[in-house]
Each structure stands twice: as structure tokens, then as C-alpha cells.
Amino acid sequence: MTGAKKINENFDQIDSKIEQLETVAKSEIAHLHRRADINEKNILEMALELETVKGAVLNGLTSNIYIESFIDLEDVNLLNGATKHDSTNKKVYLA
Secondary structure, three states, X not given: OOHHXXXXXXXXXXXXXXXXXXXXXXXXXXXXXXXXXXXXXXHHHHHHXXXXXXXXXXXXXXXXXXXXXXXXXXXXXXXXXXXXXXOOXXXXXXX
């Protein structure tokens, strides 16, 4: 094997390894973005719950407190014709 051929082989191996690492890195970044979105949602829900409970305790109304944030549409069933969902802006409009 000539020196030039060996060098080309080494570069091909390096390029292949770089492509593999880029694929893994992109996958990890996508996973971290999903986790960040979930964490942001959880933090907002906890802040809303904390403020609701604080207000209830300050006013002495601690019985029968139910908290629903409606931060996303997980627990909401949209009926055809009644609402319009804008998934880009994460909003629901009355039709």
C-alpha cells in the first residue's frame, strides 16, 4: 500500500467517524430540546399552582381547590367547528 493511499484511507475513516458523531450529537440536542420544553412546562405549572395555593392560604379559602393550567392541549378535547387550534403559536381560538 502506498503512502498516499494509506493517508486517503485514514481521512476516509476520520470523515466517517465525524459523520457518526454529528448524528449522535444532533440526536442528543433534539432530546435536550424536548426535555427543556417539558421542564419549562412543569415549571410554569408549579408556579401557577404555588400562586394559587398562596392566595388561597392568605384568604383562608383552602377547601376544594382544583388547579388546571391548560398550558398545553393534553387534557383538552377540541370539538369540530367549536374551536380552532394554532399549533405554531400554541393558541386555541373560538370559531
